[in-house]
Amino acid sequence: MAIGLLVCDDSMMARKQLIRALPPEWPVSISQACHGEEGLQMIRQGLASVVLLDLTMPVMDGFEVLAALRSEGLTPKVIVVSGDVQEEAIRRVTELGALAFIKKPAEPEELRQTLERLGLLNPADSAVASPEPVPSRPAFELKINFRDALREISNVAMGRAAALLAKVLGVFVELPVPAVNIFEVSELHMTLADAQRGERCSALCQGFIGDGIAGEALLLFHDSEISDIAKLFNWQPGNDVETAEMLLDLASILIGACLSGISEQIDVRFSQGHPQLLGLHSSIDSLIHVNQRRWRKTLAVEISYSLEGHNVHFDLLLLFTEDSIQRLSHKINYLLN
Structure with a gap:
């Protein structure tokens, strides 16, 4: 009899990867x-x-699902x-x-070993033909769109960056669902202004390039x-x-770990410049005015980190x-293929 299996994740790419990683002989619906x-x-x-439950999701996250189940x-x-x-x-x-707990993206062998350890998959099933036919798996004929895929890749990368930050600072980092958009500079201006809520801010940047991908x-x-x-x-x-020295140290941790997580997934080695200070105690208007020529039209992945128990949010x-x-x-x- 087939086991009822739920794959709960906001990313179609993540669900596809996870279903592909399932043991082919495991009888699940x-x-x-x-x-x-x-x-x-x-x-x-x-x-x-x-x-199989993700943690970082809209509407209700994985922590909330587990609490509700209990x-x-x-x-x-x-x-x-x-991630x-x-x-x-x-x-x-x-x-x-x-x-x-299995980290994304799930490796088929780790998933198999976990299922066997929990008694959800009989190791003998792989050696002996199942007496009942294994239900067919969902066919992923629909194309996974580019933004969903990049969002999931960024989600995994930001999780690794958060883990490093949590270890360095001794905090718990609350992770958002990343947003992926293509902006003209005027739209980027509005997005940044909204993120900063009219406050003065300090900004740093770090360039990266590798295999025809730059930013x-x-x-x-x-x-x-x-x-x-x-x-x-x-x-x-x-x-x-x-103050600038402190912020540059923090930028090195977050940006370096995030880019490393992305490069590992898409098999690209990024050369990274040194973090640079764009401005201290500045308005978004002045930052955009100074940098609008270099940004122009851009593909933007937005991640807004918060530190639990502290008045700290950064974008x-x-x-x-x-x-x-x-x-x-x-x-x-x-x-994907």
Whole structure:
């Protein structure tokens, strides 16, 4: 008899990769959900006795799904498959009842070993033909769009960056769902202005290039939060030079780890410039005016990090040049096929 399996993830690319990684002989009937609330409804309807659950999702995230399952007395066997690899995230999902944690993208052998360890897959099934036919797997005839794929790649990369930041600062980093858009400079201006909510800010950038893909990473800090960042670093900057040094250190951690996560997934080695200060205590208007020629039309990945328990939020934008889009699309298509 087929096991009811729910794959709950907001990314079609992630669901496709995960279903492809399932042991081919595992007799499962697969349902899919694109956010936690939809997945929870399917579990309530009895469609899933096993759940492969993402953490970073809109509407209801994976942490909230696990908490709801516990409060409602629902007992599917949950394996978390996530790009959020912070030690605290793994501890929290285990405490909430998840049976295992697998980092994205899931490797078929690791997934198989996890299923066998949990008694969900009989190792003998691979050696002996199943007496019942294995239900057919979903056919992914629909094309996964470029933005969804890049968003998922960025999601995995930002999770690795957050894990490093969490370890360095001793904090828990709350991760958003990344946004992917193609902006003219005027639209980028509006996006940045909205992100900064009218506050003065400090901004840093770091260029990168590799295999026909180039761009800049832009990191924005609200000035009102710099003192909180300094406390986390156990730093007491006495002047703007020392403040800039602290922010450059933080930019190196976040941007370097995020670009490394992307390059690993799409098999591109990026050469990275040194982080540079664009402006301290500046308005978005002045930053855009100074830099509008270099940004022009750009593919932007927006990630807004928050630190739990601290008044610290900062916005990371990966700005790819317009000329990079075709090459980036080619690399992503190769990854999917």
